[in-house]
Amino acid sequence: MKHSVLCFRLMIHFVGLMLPLYAIAQDATLVIDTQHPGAKVSSRLHGIFFEEISHGGEGGLYAELIQNRGFEESTIPPGCTLDSGWLVPPRTSHFASNKVSDWKMPWEPKSPWPAWSLRTAANARASLSLSTKVPLHAATPHALQVDIHSAGKADSVSVVNEGFWGIRVDKGESYNLTTYIRAPKFKGAVTASLRASDGRILASYTFNNVKQSSWRKYTCTVKATASDAKAKFYLTMSSPGTIWFDLVSLFPARTFKNRPNGMRPDLANYLADLKPAFVRWPGGCFVEGISTESAPEWKRSLGPIEERPGTYSPWGYWSSDGIGYHEFLQFCEDIGADAMYVFNCGVSCEMRSGVFLPDDKIPALVQNILDGIEYAIGPADSKWGAVRARNGHPQPFPLRYVEVGNEQVGTRYATRFNIFYKAIKEKYPQLEVITSTGIAHVHKPTIDAVTKTDIVDEHAYKAVYWPMIYHDWYDKYPRKDWKLYVGEYACNSGVGSGNMLAALNDAVFIMGMERNGDLVAMSSYAPLLENINDTDWPVNLIRFDNASSFARTSYYTIKMMNDHKASENVAVSLTFHSSTSTPVARYSGNIGLSTWDTYAEFKNIQILDKNNKVLYAADLINHKNDWKTEGGKWTIGDSVIAQTADGAWPMAILQNKIPDVYTLRLKARKTGGPNAFMIPIAVKDNDNYLRAHIGAWWNRVSAFEMVTNGADAMVTQPVTLETPVETNRWYTVELRVSYTSIECYLDGKLLMTYKEPRTFFSIAGTDERTGEIIVKVVNAGKEPVRSAVEVKTAKAIAGVGKTLTLSADAPQAENSLEHPLQYIPVERNFTGFKNSFEYVFKPWSVTILRIRQE
Structure with a gap:
């Protein structure tokens, strides 16, 4: 069954989704109100961003099955050195600070020929080495030299490739092998085979008489007689002598669109099914490199694969550049998306x-980028357009956007941006040029120093609940003469490796972007792909191994939002009603004491009930065991x-039982360090609680913060301190905890208030193609919400429409390799x-809800 068919489980019910309403309070x-339209929704709001991270391409989207096919992956990246x-x-100046950074990274390869090994049978003897004496191509100078000292029919020698954590082989499927061999004095044969983890031969082909003094290309197609998800690839010889191998490449015959040097079908189909308006490539940090010499270069990624030297990813492995500039542009065309090319502006990764x-x-960089644009969209008789035509594509590719650098920021970057912008727009005025603004929200000094831009790229990685607390974030942005591109976004902290709670936060964030279509033109989730054997980022959209894959609930959220995108927003108002007369203990749990890079002391700790009766007073002489401490260096004295x-x-956590409504009163003083002190409450364990952080951000602000699964998120707007918390001064801190809110007082003055974040959100709009009203609703609570829905429209409602619901039985729920479609949208008719x-x-x-109008 095709992947696109599996994307949605269609369950058609003409009765509709109506639970027993009498059992649920409204x-x-x-x-x-459709008679009060809002902003137009951007038609290009949802795109995708691909970066070589977590082996998302190499060993992932790129269908090559051999790891280190060119024997170049023990090469030190250009411009770098290896030290212990x-x-x-x-060790030159940093672009932003002008100081020399001491940053370095572990060197991953543990062998001169990563992913390859030598195996000898019986009495055979052989050795391996890397050779540069007669390179296949100057750009890829290394070859694997196999010296076979003794061998025979029963004493074979094999060089074995493990693939990318195994090679998936499917019975009946064909695989295309290409390799180059040089063997001036070798008189035997070479047998290429795929073997199961138990040694069974799944497919094989023998190249006879490979004796050649110069390099010769050998190809064959083999068909598998059995399946194995963890197979290995063998090159086997049974004669003594010396033989050299280079570019050992194995592809499944079936790739996406059946393109040679193509993409893995299941992963490519996930991307195509999102119907992205654009594809951003190649990074991300990947585009910056760890030195200016090691950054990706589009010209090096063209042409025959044996002539591509590869690019070292800042995420710690080599990319073969199999997905090169041409393949990127071709993939965009294949899935009907515009191309966004991100180029290096002469700066390596600022982080x-x-x-x-x-x-x-x-000036040389500017010309290089202009050449790259010409390759993509120039006439077939131009210098680089002719190269594109010779590579099999005389017509222009769908390049529409060019981004100058990635996550660069500051006036120095803005000065460079202005040079690139002017040169690109003079020659290609139809292209939209994008400004980077660092790793967070729009950086005002950068934008103020930019003379002119078309689109500004901000990145928004957020902790759990941030999108719900700041659901109106983009409502408050000033409107300028440029559009906003949220180039990387995700709820990726406090949600494990991704779960339904992350998807709900992502949905609310998307709704905020959609509602502000006059500002937010484009967005792309990041990172996109993750091989589970090499996780470089905690939360990714699509996860896979060499044999299978699944899309997270956030993927289906994005697909739902894009497939059912309105043309224009309409006015929406939400009124909430009390669902019960019984108070809910929202902030139950223990209380604690904490710091952050600061030394502090606490005393006179009291807990009072709602009638101000003292329930607990810290008698530290007799009750030291009431407190459990973890981390840091705690001492408990007499007082x-x-x-x-x-x-x-x-x-330090108080183990005593705490009532639902109480007041916590204590004295605290900072004795050293940059910040002040934190008071955790509603402590479930060390990774889940709420805290009042007084003197945060280098003792400048205070805020309530929520810690979920070990990740923290600010859940109130920060309050600027009138004066920083003084060292060695005792302050009286009081937290008044009720059923609905928490008030924090400092020396008797109300400092800040916390209220439970909303968990129910909605936007609506009209679809100009169908005339339907599209309503989008997120319920991130643990109870169903019964809502009265009123539709103010000049047209009659047809009565029959459709609903789509993505839901789970718990916030931690998520799809998996074993159950890839457990949580997907369900579509129903509704009457x-x-x-x-x-x-x-x-x-x-x-x-x-898709509501039809007559």
């Missing part, structure tokens, strides 16, 4: 070494609890639509 009223197992970039090319090298070590979040109707939204759900 929780909300949702009013949709560490890869060291040039790493930050080394850079001097300004006098910029003071002190923390005297650097580090994040050491905790209950009227100008006024009721609908029950499931817990932990994303729902789309």
Whole structure:
């Protein structure tokens, strides 16, 4: 069954989704007013961003089955040196600070020929070495030299490739092998085979009489007689002598669109099924490199694969550049997406070494980028357009966007951007040029120094609940003469490796972008692909191994949002009603004491009930065992609890039972360090609690923060301190905890208030193609929400429409390799639509209502 068919499980019910309403209290009223339109929704809002990270391409999207096919992966990246197992970039000034960075990274290869090994049978003897004496091509100078000292029919010698954590072989499928062999005095044969993990031969082919003094290309197609998910590839010889191999490449005959040097079908289909408006490539940090010499270069990624030297990823492995510039452009065309090419602006990764090319090298960089654009869209008789035509594509590719650098920021970058922008727009005014603004939100000093830009790229990696607390984030952005591109976004902290709670946060974030279509033109989730054997980033959209794959619930959320995107927003109002008369203990759990890179002392700790009766007073002489400490360096004296070590979040937790409503009163003083102190409450364990952080951000602000699964997120707007917390001064801190809120007082003055974040959100719009009203709702709570829905429209409601719901039974739920389609959208027909109707939204759900109008 095709992947696209599996994307949605269609369950058609003409009765509709109506739970027994009499059993559920009405929780909300949702009013949709189509007579008050809002911003147009960007038609190009959803794209994809591919970067070579977590072996997303090499050993992933790129269908090559042989790892280190050219024997180049023990090569030190250009511009770098190796020192005691560490890869060291040039020790020159950092672009942003002008100081020399001491950053370095571990050197991963542990062998001169990574992924290859020697196996000898019986009495055979042989050795391996890397040779550069007679290179196949100057760009790829290394070859594997096999010296076979003794061998025979029963005494064979094999060089074995493990693939990318195994090679998937499927019975009946064909595989195309290409290799180059040089063997001036070798008189035997070479047998290529795929073998199962138990040694069974799954497919084989023998090249006879390979004796050649110069390099010769050998090809064959083999068909598998059995299957194995962890097979290996063998090159076997049974004669003594010396033989050289280079470019050993094995591809499944079936690739996406059946293109040679193509893509892995299941992963490519996931991307195609998203119907992306554009593809951003090649990075990300990958485009920056760890030195300016090691950054990707589009010209090196063209032509025969044996002539591509590869690019070292800042994520710690070599990319063969099999997905080169041409393949990227071709893939965009194949899936109907515009291309966005991100080029290096002469600066290596600012979060790493930050080394850079001097300004006098910029004109050459500008010309190189203009050449690259000409390759993509220039006439077939232009210099680089002719190269494209010779590579099999005389017509222009769909290049529409060019981004100058990745996550660069500051006025120095802006000066460079202005040079690139002017040169590109003068020659290619139809292209849209994108400004980078660092690793977070739009950086105002950068934008102020940019003379002119078309699109600004901001990145938004957020912890759990941030999108819900700041659901109106883009509502407040100033509108300028440029559009916003959220080039990398994800809820990726506090959600494990990704779960339904992440998808719900992503959905709310997307709704905020959609609602602000006059500002937010484009977005792309990141990272896109992750081989589970090499996780370089905690949360990724599509996970896979060599044999299988699955898309996370966030993937299906994005697909739902894109497939059912309105043309124009309409006004929406939400009113919430009390669902119960019984108070809910929202902040139950223990209380604690904590610091962050700060030394602090605490005393006079009291817990009072709602009638101000003292329930607990810290008698540290007799009740030291009431406190459990973890991390840091804690001492409990006669009257003071002190923390005297650097580090994040050491905790002392009171083990006594705490009531639902209470006041916590204590004295605290900072004795050293940059910040002040934190008071955790509602402590479930060391990784899940709420805290009042007083004197955060180098003692400048205070805020409530939520820690979920060990990840922290600010859950209130930061309050600027009138004066920083003074060292060695005792402050009275009071937290008043009720059923609905927490108030924090400092020396008797209200400092900040926390209220439970909303978990129910909605937007709506109209589809100009169908005339339908599209309503999108997120219920991130643990209870179903019954809502009255009122539709104000000049047209009559048809009554029959569709609903789509992505839901789970728990926030931690997620798809897996074993159950790849466990949580996917369910589509139903619905007959209950009227100008006024009721609908029950499931817990932990994303729902789309398509309401037809007459």
